[in-house]
Amino acid sequence: MNHLKLNQTQIQAVVDQLTSQPDGVNRLLEIAMNSLMKAERNAYLEAALKGNKANGYRSVSGYGVGDSLSLQIPRDRLGGFKPTLLKVMKDQADSLNELCFELYAKGLTTRDIESITETIYGQHLSKSQISRITSSLSEAMQAFRERPLAEYYPIIYLDATFVKTRRERVSSEAYYIALAVLPDMTREVIGIYNAPTESASVWNEICVDLKNRGLKQSDLFVIDNLTGLDSTLETHFKAPIQKCILHLKRSILNKTKKQHRPEMVSDLSDIFQLENRDDTKDALLKRAKAISIKWRRYYPHLKRLEDADWLSYYATYLSFEYDIRNMIYTTNWIERLNKAFKRTLKIRNSMPSVESVLTLLSKVAIDMNSSTYRHPVSRFQKSHLFK
Incomplete structure (x- = not known):
């Protein structure tokens, strides 16, 4: 058979005519890729052992420009030929999988992702396909959690x-979260766990897991x-505990009549003098007792402020250097992380499984770990943590 030979000008004219059509770019890509794979098989067979020959094609779909490509993968009789473009296509598929997971982790629904992938790649991915893609990455997220x-972290925040x-x-x-502050002042999520309800037994399992992991x-x-966290921590670790002062204030104010709240806010600020560099735990406990005596006839539950053992958990920050007190008297740092979790999850009314939640939370945590979060204090000096 005689083959038609075209010069460069004629080839360019054919290409221009083809690409001027609505789907011309993708059709040209199909021709080029199929031709390259066929030429690669010819070269492979010429260099191969005798007895091997071409053995037809198998059809696959690839990702084009706003549309899918129909590709014909050449085969050989002995099954040894693998065109180079297959790796390119695998990398392209891996990139699409990563894109789907990133979009899902950022809060988009499977329906949103279907629309985006079809618009960009011309490839319709069903809800079940996208679910399989996101599920396929759950093992990596589990490896992150495990x-x-x-052996040592200066500060660890725990919350649910x-x-x-x-x-x-x-x-x-x-869903239980453990957030650690490293010696260089960066933060790292070191644990994500699930249990249907919060309980002391769950916190015990979490402490055991953290210890088993190093x-x-x-x-x-x-x-x-x-519930039960302070006593559980004291069972497993010899480290002081600081309970969140802001949560304590909020709890007290929520049980205070509206007309008393301004004065109560002032009195609570007097107990916890966070800007007082020279404050001491003994002085704090005395102020708390005075405030309790002032208010307990209206609010009997405030007699708890006279319990030095109970209130000491809220005054631990005074045993530390002044420069780091504002980062340890509250759980704000871990609550910011929880807000990032909520932003990712809020677009969904509910999650289909525990594993799907753990996977998404893990992805948010990995993204946070890869960013730099620092406190104004440049670096911990362990000997300077305590006063």
């Missing part, structure tokens, strides 16, 4: 957030008034 830890999750039915379930020492745990 990774080994350093609640997410509507489907088991047999949809209900709010507790944690031995911390200089401080910062927590909210979470």
Whole structure:
């Protein structure tokens, strides 16, 4: 058979005519890629052992410009030929998978992702396909949650957030977060856990897991008034505990009559003199007792402020250097992380499974770990943490 030979000008004219059509660019890509793979097979067979020959084609779809490509992958009889373009196509598919997961992790629904991938790639991915893509990355997220830890972190924040999750039915379930501050003042999520409800037994399991993964020492745990957490921490670690002062104030004010709140705010600020560089725990406890005596006839529960053992958990920050007190008297740092979790999850009314929540929370945590979050104090000097 005689082959038609065209000069460069004629080839350019054919290309111009083809690409001027609505789907011309993708058709040209199909021709070029199919031709390259066929030429690569010819070269492979010429260099191969005798007895091997061409054995037809298999059809696959590729990603084009706003449309899918119909590609013909050449085959050989012995099954040894693998065109170079297959790796390019695999890399392209991997990139699409990563894009789908990133979009899902940023809060887009599977329907949103379907629309985006079809517009950009011309490839319609169904809801089930996208779900499989996101599920395929859950192993990497699990490996992140189970990774080994350093033996020492200067400060560890612990908190729980609640997410509507489907088991047999949809209900709010507790997801436990451990956020550590490293010696260089960066932050790192070191634990993400789930349990249907918050309880002391769950915190015990979390402490055991942190220890099994390598944690031995911390200089401080910062927590909210979470059920059974203080006693559990004291069982596993020899480190002081600071309970969140802002949560304590909020709890007291929520039980205070409206007309008393301005004065109560002032009195609570007098107890916790956060800007007083020379304040001491003994002085704080005396002020708290005076405020309790002032208000307890109206609010009997405030007699708790006279319990030195109980209130000491809220005064631990005074044992530390003044320069770091504003980062340890509250759980604000971990609550900012919880807000990032909520932003990712809020677009969904509920999550289909516990694993889907853990996967998304892990992705947010990995993104946060890759960013630099620092406190104005440039670096911890362990000997200077305490006064």
